[in-house]
Amino acid sequence: MQPMRSHEGLLIGEHFLxxxxxxxxxxxxxxxxxxxxxxxTPATEVAERMSTRLPQxxxxxxxxxxxxxxxxxxxxxxxxxxxxxxxxxxxxFSLMMENLGLGIMLETPCVLVNVQRGGPSxxxxxxxxxxxxxxxxxxxxxxxxxxxxxxxxxxxLFDLTIRAFNLAEKFRIPVLVMTDAEVGxxxxxxxxxxxxxIELIQRPLVRKGDVDPDHFRIYRDPESGDDGDVSPMAIAxxxxxxHVTGLTHDERGYPAMNAEASEWNIKxxxxxxxxxxxxxxxxxxxxxxDAEIIVVSYGISARTSLWPIxxxxxxxxxxxxxxxxxxxxxPEERIRALAxxxxxxxxxxxxxxxxxxxxxxxxxxxxxxxGVNRLGGDILEPxxxxxxxxxxxGKPDTAEADMS
Amino acid sequence: MAGRDITDERQFELSGTESFGESDWITGLHPxxxxxxxxxxxxxxxQGCGLGTALTTFIGALQWxxxxxxxxLDKVSVVSGIGCTGRIAGYIRLDSFHTTHGRAIPxxxxxxxxxxxxxxxxxxxxxxxxxIGGNHFIHAARRNLDITVICxxxxxxxxxxxxxxxxxxxxxxxxxxxxxxxxYPFNLPYLAAASGASFLARWTVIHARRLEWTLRExxxxxxxxxxxxxxxxxxxxxRWNPEGRGLDPEKxxxxxxxxxxxxxxxxxxxxxxHPKDAAIKVNKEGAIIEIVEGVFSDEPKPDFQTAIDEQxxxxxxxxxxxxxxxxxxSQIPKRTDIIRRTEVQLGGFGGQGIVSAxxxxxxxxxxxxxLEACFTQSYGPEARGGAAGSQVxxxxxxxxxxxxxxxxNAIIMSQEAYAKYxxxxxxxxxxxxxxxxxxxxEERRQDLKTYGIPATQIAEELGNSRAANxxxxxxxxxxIGAVSKSAMQRSVADAVPPKTVEVNLNAFEAGFNKGxxxxxxxxx
Numbered sequence: 001m002q003p004m005r006s007h008e009g010l011l012i013g014e015h016f017l018x019x020x021x022x023x024x025x026x027x028x029x030x031x032x033x034x035x036x037x038x039x040x041t042p043a044t045e046v047a048e049r050m051s052t053r054l055p056q057x058x059x060x061x062x063x064x065x066x067x068x069x070x071x072x073x074x075x076x077x078x079x080x081x082x083x084x085x086x087x088x089x090x091x092x093f094s095l096m097m098e099n100l101g102l103g104i105m106l107e108t109p110c111v112l113v114n115v116q117r118g119g120p121s122x123x124x125x126x127x128x129x130x131x132x133x134x135x136x137x138x139x140x141x142x143x144x145x146x147x148x149x150x151x152x153x154x155x156x157l158f159d160l161t162i163r164a165f166n167l168a169e170k171f172r173i174p175v176l177v178m179t180d181a182e183v184g185x186x187x188x189x190x191x192x193x194x195x196x197x198i199e200l201i202q203r204p205l206v207r208k209g210d211v212d213p214d215h216f217r218i219y220r221d222p223e224s225g226d227d228g229d230v231s232p233m234a235i236a237x238x239x240x241x242x243h244v245t246g247l248t249h250d251e252r253g254y255p256a257m258n259a260e261a262s263e264w265n266i267k268x269x270x271x272x273x274x275x276x277x278x279x280x281x282x283x284x285x286x287x288x289x290d291a292e293i294i295v296v297s298y299g300i301s302a303r304t305s306l307w308p309i310x311x312x313x314x315x316x317x318x319x320x321x322x323x324x325x326x327x328x329x330x331p332e333e334r335i336r337a338l339a340x341x342x343x344x345x346x347x348x349x350x351x352x353x354x355x356x357x358x359x360x361x362x363x364x365x366x367x368x369x370x371g372v373n374r375l376g377g378d379i380l381e382p383x384x385x386x387x388x389x390x391x392x393x394g395k396p397d398t399a400e401a402d403m404s
Numbered sequence: 405m406a407g408r409d410i411t412d413e414r415q416f417e418l419s420g421t422e423s424f425g426e427s428d429w430i431t432g433l434h435p436x437x438x439x440x441x442x443x444x445x446x447x448x449x450x451q452g453c454g455l456g457t458a459l460t461t462f463i464g465a466l467q468w469x470x471x472x473x474x475x476x477l478d479k480v481s482v483v484s485g486i487g488c489t490g491r492i493a494g495y496i497r498l499d500s501f502h503t504t505h506g507r508a509i510p511x512x513x514x515x516x517x518x519x520x521x522x523x524x525x526x527x528x529x530x531x532x533x534x535x536i537g538g539n540h541f542i543h544a545a546r547r548n549l550d551i552t553v554i555c556x557x558x559x560x561x562x563x564x565x566x567x568x569x570x571x572x573x574x575x576x577x578x579x580x581x582x583x584x585x586x587x588y589p590f591n592l593p594y595l596a597a598a599s600g601a602s603f604l605a606r607w608t609v610i611h612a613r614r615l616e617w618t619l620r621e622x623x624x625x626x627x628x629x630x631x632x633x634x635x636x637x638x639x640x641x642x643r644w645n646p647e648g649r650g651l652d653p654e655k656x657x658x659x660x661x662x663x664x665x666x667x668x669x670x671x672x673x674x675x676x677x678h679p680k681d682a683a684i685k686v687n688k689e690g691a692i693i694e695i696v697e698g699v700f701s702d703e704p705k706p707d708f709q710t711a712i713d714e715q716x717x718x719x720x721x722x723x724x725x726x727x728x729x730x731x732x733x734s735q736i737p738k739r740t741d742i743i744r745r746t747e748v749q750l751g752g753f754g755g756q757g758i759v760s761a762x763x764x765x766x767x768x769x770x771x772x773x774x775l776e777a778c779f780t781q782s783y784g785p786e787a788r789g790g791a792a793g794s795q796v797x798x799x800x801x802x803x804x805x806x807x808x809x810x811x812x813n814a815i816i817m818s819q820e821a822y823a824k825y826x827x828x829x830x831x832x833x834x835x836x837x838x839x840x841x842x843x844x845x846e847e848r849r850q851d852l853k854t855y856g857i858p859a860t861q862i863a864e865e866l867g868n869s870r871a872a873n874x875x876x877x878x879x880x881x882x883x884i885g886a887v888s889k890s891a892m893q894r895s896v897a898d899a900v901p902p903k904t905v906e907v908n909l910n911a912f913e914a915g916f917n918k919g920x921x922x923x924x925x926x927x928x
Contacts, residue, residue: 009723013730016767016779034518036510055719060517060712065543069510072503076483076514079501080522084514102504186806187763187779189770236499236515237522239478243441243494245502254444255494255502306804382805 007195009057017190019183020045020087022154023113024053025192026161027085031200032111033059034084036073038066038092041125042181043115046087067095074110075103079244081205081235083165087113089181090123093132093139100174101140104269106244107172107219107231109203111164114176115184118350118376128181129376130299130350134357136176137328143266145273147280148176148328150298154188160325166201167280171272172230178327180350182300182379204232206240213240217251219268229272273329281331284323287313291320292343293392295385296335296359298324301348304379308386317393327355335362344368344392348385350376368392439463439477441497448491452642452660454609454635458556459492461612462527465619466498473624480523483512485532488563488637489556492527506537509544512551520550520709523623530557530571534590538570545599545628549708552622552629555592558637559692566640576690577644584690593700594679596630603629604679605699608667609636618699626707634684634695636663646691666692673697733898736890738774745803746886748796749814749829751821752838755792757873761815762794764877764895765887769798772891778806791820798886813884815876816842817859826852836879838872855883857918863911868904871911878915883923889916 011025023046027035035050037043051061060077064070067088074084088096093114103110118124119131132139136148147167149160157179164175206216218240220231234240247255248262256265273280284302288294293312295305302323309319322338324331335358339345344367347356353371360369372388374380387397440463449455469475477498484493486505493500503511508526516524526533533541533555544551560578561567568578568585571592575584593604603625607615615633622629636642638660647666675698685694748765752758759781766779775798782793795808810830816822817838826835831851837844839856859875874896881892893909900908 009720011730014771016763016770016777034514036514052719052722055712055716056723058716062513062517064510064513065539068507069513069540069543072507072510073514073517075503076501076511076516077518078514080515080518082518084518099504099507102507106501182780182806185780187766188777188803234499235519236481237479237519241478241497241499243500243502245494246504247502254441300806304805379805379807382809 006057009053010195011053012192012194015190015192016187017154017158018045018187019154019157019179019185020115021049022158022190023087023161023177023179023184024049025190026158027083027111027165028053028057028059029158029192029195029198030083030162030165032083032085032165033057034074034077034082035059035061035086036064036070036077036084037086037088038064038070040067040089040092042117042184043087043089043092043113045184046113046115050085067092068098071096071099071103071112075099075106075108078108078110079106079236083109083111083169085111085113085165087115089115089117089125090119090129090132091121093135097135097139101142101144102246103174104140104144104146105246107233107269108174109165109168109172109233110174111161111168112174112176113161114178116178116180124377126181127377128300128350128379130180130301131352131354131376133178133327133349133351133354136178143270145270146176146328147171147173147273147326148178149282150178150324150327151183152299152303152323153183154186155190156325157183158190158192162198162200163282166199169201169203170230171276171280172203172233173273176328178299180300204230206232206234206238208238211240216240216242218242218244218253219249219251229275277329280326280329281334282325283331283334284321284325286321287318288320288322288338290318292318293346293389294320294322294338294342294344295346295348295389296322296324296355297348298327298355300379301350304382305348305385308382308389311382311386312389312393315390315395317389317395319389324355330358330362332362335359336364339363339366342367344370346370346372346385346388346392348372348380348388350374350379436460436463436467439466439497441495444495447495449488450639450660452636452638452658452663453488454558454633454637454660454664455488455492455556457609457612458489458527458554458615458633458635459495461609461616462492462525462554462619463496464616465623468616468620469623475523479521480525481512481515483508483515483524483526485528485537486563487529487532487561488558489527489529490532506532506535506540508532509537509540509551509553513544513547513549516549516551517712524551525554525623526551527554527556529562530555530559530592531561531569534592534595535570542595542599545596545601545630547708548600548602548628548705550627552619552625552631554619554622554631554633556633556635557592558635558641560637560641562637562640566637566644573684573686573690573692575686575688579640579644589684591679591683592632593630593682597679597701600628600705601630602627602701602703602705603699604701605630606632606634606682606695607697608634608664608671608695610664610668611671611673611697614673614697621699625702627705634667636660636667638663646689667695671695671697675699676701733771734894736772736888736894739888742800743775743798743886744800746798746813746884747808747811747830748798748880748884749808749811749825750794750796751814751825752792752817752873753790753820756817757870758792758817759794760899761873761877762796764892764899765796765798765880767898768887768891768895769796772894773888775800775887776803778803780806791818791824793821793825813880815880817872817876818842834883836876836883838876855879855919855922857915859915862914866907866910866914868907868911871904871908874900874908874911875915878912878917879919880915881912882916882919
């Protein structure tokens with residue numbers, strides 16, 4: 001839809017920007033020109049910003065009848081060649097699971113922002129949660145790999161939304177930006193560089209005349225072919241007359257109802273991510289070298305752990321910090337390696353221990369894994385995290401903290 | 405609409421030649437083969453099913469459009485959902501999408517909106533479109549997006565074995581209504597009409613030629629067009645119901661044919677029928693006794709795409725204004741002194757600009773003074789009942805914890821906010837109140853440094869009571885000193901409506917001067 005990259009209408013410079021707005025600006029900078037959504041607190045501001053800004057850059061904003069439709073509409077738009085996005089929160093995320101699966105199966109680049117609120121069900125519409133982290137991984141039925149990023153500030157909501165589009169395009173997959181009500185509803189400085197300084201990745205694409213439509217294969221084995229691991233995509237209207245289906249399919253996209261086809265299909269879907277884990281996984285690491293305790297966290301919980309960590313370090317506890325900027329795929333090897341040399345992992349998160357399970361799985365009994373949890377509604381209190389750090393180090397939880 | 409028959413006339417024009425493609429006597433290719441994925445045949449449909457005819461007429465209409473209207477079929481996309489009809493997407497040699505159950509229409513919506521050059525046709529069954537996808541069906545009709553929706557209705561869920569569906573006639577039998585359907589079905593054209601669809605038609609597959617003409621017309625129609633195609637389900641529906649019962653159950657394919665004959669006998673062509681009168685009639689046993697057919701309505705409505713294009717023009721104009729304002733944003737030297745974590749609580753009632761005031765402080769700190777600031781506001785039940793609260797954290801260093809832990813100062817503009825926020829302030833904090841609205845209680849915290857200003861009164865005197873929050877900001881700037889005066893002035897000017905910049909800057913100045921005067925002495 002957008003063959004030329006136009007800079008008209010792009011917001012640049014320094015802005016005091018709401019997190020949700022930053023996600024919208026990141027999307028627009030990444031070349032997103034189609035947004036379909038449904039109002040839901042605390043993600044509504046993403047849609048509101050898109051409804052104002054997309055027409056200014058020649059894009060399309062549409063409010064659909066529900067989140068089922070929103071997710072489908074962005075898939076359809078992607079098959080017309082548009083970079084597309086939707087944004088939602090818990091209840092809408094549940095509805096989107098059906099067609100997130102379709103997006104994965106059809107190998108459709110698109111981005112889904114989940115501004116998480118407390119659940120289950122209607123839960124806490126206005127208040128924070130990180131309770132959809134496992135749903136992000138396993139929420140749609142069947143076997144697949146997914147990519148999920150976790151920003152901790154409006155600036156990162158901007159940056160990671162661009163990265164989400166790049167990963168979506170590169171790997172032909174829906175990418176999840178798993179933020180939360182705290183970051184989404186926070187206003188901070190966001191620095192938007194000029195577009196020339198932002199690297200954008202476009203999907204592998206065959207255009208009219210590139211390939212004889214009779215010999216075009218919309219899905220290929222990830223380990224065959226010279227173009228890399230991800231099959232080039234065709235878009236509607238270019239004369240390839242391709243077929244895609246949510247059914248298990250063969251390389252032409254035709255239904256193939258047997259065990260061999262299923263194995264071929266699923267292996268491709270998982271391999272294209274697993275083979276590129278190192279490229280996809282982004283971590284922020286501090287003081288891991290001589291740590292006895294490592295805090296593993298993500299998003300707002302990682303950010304609010306920084307003060308307790310500094311405090312505990314002052315008390316002589318050797319604490320490292322590992323922030324999952326990419327949550328899925330999970331950095332299994334990194335956690336496994338670290339587990340050998342430390343006493344404990346501490347995992348602060350606003351849920352009943354979701355990423356904790358992943359850390360436990362990878363630590364495999366070699367290090368203790370301690371959760372610090374708040375069950376939605378508010379961010380973690382610094383004191384609560386500090387107490388957990390002291391406990392993990394076997395120190396008494398005494399000194400009243402001084403924030404200054 | 406009743407009795408109108410101009411459609412027949414148009415159908416005559418659209419009828420054209422009946423022979424489209426070139427058959428090849430050497431290869432034995434059928435003229436329609438170019439639009440079929442031959443490698444996928446034979447299809448999965450049962451003998452006696454009406455879907456073959458539905459597909460044939462659809463292909464015939466496409467080939468006619470290609471030949472007579474110059475359509476480039478590379479630009480046609482077919483989208484279907486799940487079910488027997490949904491498989492058409494897999495047999496037709498066009499860009500084709502076999503999506504999830506009920507979701508063909510929203511998928512098509514995205515496809516069409518992102519590339520308006522495409523002609524997008526949704527073809528799916530009654531369960532898919534009117535059952536699980538019913539919500540999408542009515543909303544697409546409401547939008548009048550230029551797509552064609554073809555719903556092949558066989559009165560039941562055929563693929564899963566003949567369960568009752570949203571179109572199963574009352575009293576008819578299905579696998580899951582063995583005692584007769586106790587519900588009533590949708591009249592689909594009426595549903596679409598009530599939802600705003602502008603082109604509505606129905607044919608049975610026995611009226612194949614008429615159906616094909618209508619499909620041409622529907623696809624050419626500029627707006628949402630809906631065609632219901634009644635097709636026999638020889639395996640499931642016909643097994644249980646009077647129209648199909650009584651036939652030799654051994655002869656499945658006959659059953660479909662007999663059902664088609666039945667449709668032919670009871671079909672009543674009546675173009676222009678009001679959709680409400682187009683319900684499919686059944687007798688007490690649930691046997692279908694009349695199917696009204698024809699083009700019921702074709703009243704053009706404003707096109708969705710045109711409306712979107714108009715919006716783009718307005719939006720681009722607005723962008724020019726935004727860009728101009730941003731380019732005129734002035735710069736001041738970066739602050740070099742160290743600001744320790746300063747936590748500001750703002751509280752008042754809705755309409756006082758408590759949220760804007762917090763944002764103005766944050767914008768001044770970050771954009772102009774180049775400090776770090778994190779602004780949050782109260783949502784949810786906490787923000788109801790007229791109470792408004794917002795919070796800002798300011799510091800030279802990155803702000804790890806975004807919430808107030810020990811608020812070092814507060815701007816309070818209502819008694820309710822005083823009661824709510826003052827107890828939470830840090831020991832020795834600075835409290836700024838609109839003392840025209842807030843009365844300090846007899847028993848109060850003695851550790852606080854409290855400053856008062858009749859902000860609302862001052863703002864009224866300046867000619868705009870809404871500038872009261874700006875008076876408070878002036879006072880705050882002078883007393884607290886965490887953000888520079890010039891940064892605050894610029895931020896105020898950015899935030900308020902252009903016509904009120906002057907009065908707000910005057911309000912700010914009034915507050916600031918009072919602050920300078922009171923500084924060092926506890927005024928209250």
